[in-house]
Amino acid sequence: MEKQVEIEFEHVQFQYRNQDTPVLQAINWQIPTGSWVSLLGNNGSGKSTLLKLLVGLERPQSGTITINGQPVQPITQSVNPTVGMVFQDPDNQFVGATVADDVAFGLANQDLEQTELQRRVRAALQLVDMETVLDRAPDQLSGGQKQRVAVASVMARRPAVLLLDEVTSMLDPQGRQELVTQLHQLHRQFGTTVLEVTHQPNEAMLADEVVVLHDGKIARQGTPAAVLSQSEQLADWGLQAPLLYRLRTWLATQGYSVSEQQAATSADLRDALWQLKSKI
């Protein structure tokens, strides 16, 4: 069965007031409900701008953007309850004096009884294993913990669409791994549609679809395997293929053939290399 379209860009063009050329041109794009889409592109290709348009922080000069058939409204009119966004810098996202206050702030306009509010705050923090730090001040948390609280604050409102703008880029490898795992769990648990901007090709391998922005246009879109295995094409867009695919390409230059399937995960590649060992 065809998946329902949740987010739709139709002929969207956008230019910042103080710029000579459009950042985004003729963007036509449909994102199905419940999918995880990774958006890649070199610096300045317009990825964050695209998220800003979706959340209503900027308005396109022409074209339309709809979520579930409803045009996106400027954020100045109202905060769109269907969309939640987490940003790159964990230090810039806290509004509360404690972790609990911060999550409660996101629920402020829902007019909840105090006990229900506390229950919802605790439940949201449990989603990211952060309920034990409820009373802590944000500056007592690690970068990874701060990002998990930021995710809890957004998920407390149960948005249908979650926008992630390079949320792992300032974290150490362990914090990055934990956050990625939890975000994918939440995506599966709630069926949330996720649009993720990332510079990490390895993270994009976990997506349902990968989209490459280049020169303000969608240069390529497809499954992670179809897009991310094209090392030379990715290099033209200033991007690097994931390590698994680069290893596969290098092995081919050495005369050892490993199929796309055999390099789908690091465990698959390890098995394939073990089998090759007998031929070396």
Ligand SMILES: Nc1ncnc2c1ncn2[C@@H]1O[C@H](COP(=O)(O)OP(=O)(O)OP(=O)(O)O)[C@@H](O)[C@H]1O
């Ligand atoms: N508020 C702004 N005013 C004017 N120009 C802007 C503004 N924000 C971004 N730009 C410009 O728009 C272009 C796209 O920026 P954007 O931040 O969307 O790119 P990006 O793909 O997210 O880049 P990066 O990977 O470096 O974060 C860049 O040339 C940038 O300098």
